[in-house]
Amino acid sequence: xxxxPSTATTAPAVPAARTAxxxxxxxxxxxxxxxxxxxAGPTGLLLxxxxxxxxxxxxxVERRPDKISNITRAFGVHARTLELLDARGLAxxxxxxxTPVTGMRLFRRLSLDLGALPSRFPFLLITPQYxxxxxxxxxxxxxxxxxxxxxxxxxLDQAPAHAPAxxxxxxxxxxxxxxxxxxxxxxxxxxxxxxxxxALGLPFPGVSVIRSIVLxxxxxxxxxxxxxxxxxxxxxxAFMAPFGDGWYRVMGWNRSRQVPDSEPVDLDExxxxxxxxxxSDFGMHDARWxxxxxxxxxxxxxxxxxxxFLAGDAAHVHSPAGGQGMNTGLQDAANLSWKLASVIxxxxxxPEALLDSxxxxxxxxxxxxxxxxxxxxRLAMARTPLQRAVRSLAARVLGSVRPAARKxxxxxxxxxxxxxxxxxxxxxxxxxxxxxxxAEGRLYxxxxxxxxxxxGPTDEAALATAAAPAAPGRVxxxxxxxxxxxxxxxxxxxxxxxxAGRGPAA
Numbered sequence: 001x002x003x004x005p006s007t008a009t010t011a012p013a014v015p016a017a018r019t020a021x022x023x024x025x026x027x028x029x030x031x032x033x034x035x036x037x038x039x040a041g042p043t044g045l046l047l048x049x050x051x052x053x054x055x056x057x058x059x060x061v062e063r064r065p066d067k068i069s070n071i072t073r074a075f076g077v078h079a080r081t082l083e084l085l086d087a088r089g090l091a092x093x094x095x096x097x098x099t100p101v102t103g104m105r106l107f108r109r110l111s112l113d114l115g116a117l118p119s120r121f122p123f124l125l126i127t128p129q130y131x132x133x134x135x136x137x138x139x140x141x142x143x144x145x146x147x148x149x150x151x152x153x154x155x156l157d158q159a160p161a162h163a164p165a166x167x168x169x170x171x172x173x174x175x176x177x178x179x180x181x182x183x184x185x186x187x188x189x190x191x192x193x194x195x196x197x198x199a200l201g202l203p204f205p206g207v208s209v210i211r212s213i214v215l216x217x218x219x220x221x222x223x224x225x226x227x228x229x230x231x232x233x234x235x236x237x238a239f240m241a242p243f244g245d246g247w248y249r250v251m252g253w254n255r256s257r258q259v260p261d262s263e264p265v266d267l268d269e270x271x272x273x274x275x276x277x278x279x280s281d282f283g284m285h286d287a288r289w290x291x292x293x294x295x296x297x298x299x300x301x302x303x304x305x306x307x308x309f310l311a312g313d314a315a316h317v318h319s320p321a322g323g324q325g326m327n328t329g330l331q332d333a334a335n336l337s338w339k340l341a342s343v344i345x346x347x348x349x350x351p352e353a354l355l356d357s358x359x360x361x362x363x364x365x366x367x368x369x370x371x372x373x374x375x376x377x378r379l380a381m382a383r384t385p386l387q388r389a390v391r392s393l394a395a396r397v398l399g400s401v402r403p404a405a406r407k408x409x410x411x412x413x414x415x416x417x418x419x420x421x422x423x424x425x426x427x428x429x430x431x432x433x434x435x436x437x438x439a440e441g442r443l444y445x446x447x448x449x450x451x452x453x454x455x456g457p458t459d460e461a462a463l464a465t466a467a468a469p470a471a472p473g474r475v476x477x478x479x480x481x482x483x484x485x486x487x488x489x490x491x492x493x494x495x496x497x498x499x500a501g502r503g504p505a506a
Contacts, residue, residue, distance in 0.1 A: 252277065
């Protein structure tokens with residue numbers, strides 16, 4: 001591994017983004033940029049910022065004009081996502097802008113204690129998506145990302161095998177001007193109607209789960225008893241959460257009013273659903289935004305097609321139950337960014353295997369999120385006596401059986417997500433690393449350099465001879481503050497790549 005690893009806890013100056021990237025095979029200026037990211041939502045912004053922070057040239061293409069407010073359905077940031085933002089120095093600022101919710105009541109029977117999550121962030125942070133985007137955009141711009149707003153992807157081509165490997169995007173500007181942009185890799189983070197996925201010809205199989213969901217951001221005359229309120233009653237269900245600045249997000253559904261998304265919606269309809277599902281409309285008034293939408297469960301069969309990758313809603317979409325959509329997309333980006341950077345910088349011993357691991361790790365997670373969010377929404381939609389009995393039983397089990405509750409909270413919060421480890425690997429391999437206290441500081445502060453962290457005994461000779469596999473990129477050495485003799489190699493995305501217990505290997 002080149003160079004002497006650093007143990008500094010603060011991020012270094014951002015490397016200057018590369019210009020006129022050259023093809024490693026013939027040295028010619030064959031590429032316009034290293035990576036094209038399509039879509040400037042949270043997933044695309046985090047990915048682009050990571051790649052640019054690693055010293056790569058990144059062009060981010062977004063069809064929306066610049067500086068246009070993007071009020072969307074996402075409202076909450078879960079614990080695992082906050083940990084990933086902490087590894088980028090952004091979590092504490094975001095937490096200061098939102099409302100932490102440590103308890104969650106579902107269906108008036110089930111109370112979940114998020115304060116028991118084993119994380120520095122044992123809560124769900126209620127904050128609008130645009131606050132997340134502001135922080136990620138600021139970071140991406142500071143890292144040198146080239147933003148191209150008002151630009152739409154109209155076509156995509158991958159070079160044949162005999163040419164320098166590349167992906168070429170065909171673009172159209174707001175004024176109708178057409179251009180092309182050639183890159184080593186391209187990532188589609190452009191949402192449920194992904195132009196990248198369409199250009200690849202990939203199917204998006206699935207079903208429409210629920211129609212005619214209404215959303216509104218409102219003021220309330222009366223404050224609800226619970227910070228986060230979810231309930232289903234009769235043919236309705238509703239959800240309500242505070243943004244922390246006097247505004248509340250309300251989501252509702254009425255089985256007896258299933259109309260197209262284009263059908264107008266007003267505050268009276270939202271009030272009526274809330275009264276039936278929650279027992280009160282809490283004096284809703286002054287709605288700043290109301291919309292109607294439908295919810296699908298879909299997942300693309302492949303997250304990678306040659307030099308093109310899909311992430312976030314472009315790869316998977318599901319019901320808003322559990323608030324996992326934006327969070328899953330950000331976790332996709334954190335998984336893919338360090339792998340792409342390692343390959344482009346020539347630091348990966350087996351580039352294709354490393355890139356393929358993005359799909360093999362994240363596709364099962366996407367499938368799991370579809371199932372968990374689908375289970376929540378189907379419980380909320382329970383109509384028959386049998387279905388409601390099942391809902392009551394599920395609430396009792398989760399409320400009284402602690403392991404079941406911990407597992408459920410681990411899935412929804414992302415804390416419990418892990419990746420499959422190779423046969424014979426240490427049991428910790430593939431698991432999320434908690435924010436360990438080390439002699440050099442917190443683990444997630446060390447991860448802000450975007451490098452692997454090798455943790456071991458204070459005996460430097462023992463650590464230097466640890467039987468860890470070769471890791472892409474440089475490695476920061478860190479040490480236990482106690483006499484612990486185990487060793488861990490933590491990936492840039494906060495997952496354990498390798499571990500050894502007591503003995504010669506450790």
